Amino acid sequence: MEVNLDNLSPDMIRTIWIMLAARVVIWLFYANAVRKLLLVISAENRFMKPAQAWWLAVPFLNIYWNFLVARNVSNSLNNEFFDRKIAEEENPGLGKGLMFAWMFLLSHIPFPTFILLTFFILGMVYFIQYWVKVTNFKNLLLEHDRVFNQNQKPREGAEQKVPDGTDGEDKN
Secondary structure (H helix, E strand, C coil): CCCCHHHCCHHHHHHHHHHHHHHHHHHHHHHHHHHHHHHHCCHHHCCCCHHHHHHHHCCCHHHHHHHHHHHHHHHHHHHHHHHHCCCCCCCCCHHHHHHHHHHHHHCCCCCCHHHHHHHHHHHHHHHHHHHHHHHHHHHHHHHHHHHHHHHHCCCCCCCCCCCCCCCCCCCC
16 A cells, blocks of 8 residues: 555645644643643652653654653652552552553554554553543642641641640730
8 A cells, every 4th residue: 555645635634734733732731741740749759850751742752751651650659659658559550651652652563554553542542541540640649738738737726735835825
């Protein structure tokens, strides 16, 4: 099967450009989700800088970068959950992340069309599952911060001790 690009109609060319642009926009939103998760993780627990997540939006480089992100995000989350004493799965998100990375890689190898379609569909399923997992981990860490910070502040209406030991009573 030979593809002759000269025979493509302007509508088909426009559709191809729109689909490519939509794909890059989706990758940008995904990269932003990974970046936001890394920002919630303390700096000493990160295995990659949050700004490095933007490399996920670079076509062809992201084939390789997906593997690094899956491994580094999982290791970062492992450290963060250990420090915060949050009970969570071992290697959080690693399985879904690596499955997405492998399906994404395999969908870019020239296989017969039905095999490519299978890899593409599986890749999309794992991509969505991994993106949801990344977002859920970010929300878990934000909720932990909120609850932890709330417990550190005195409750409204609670009696507070005055440093001189009088409990705020006026003894005059």
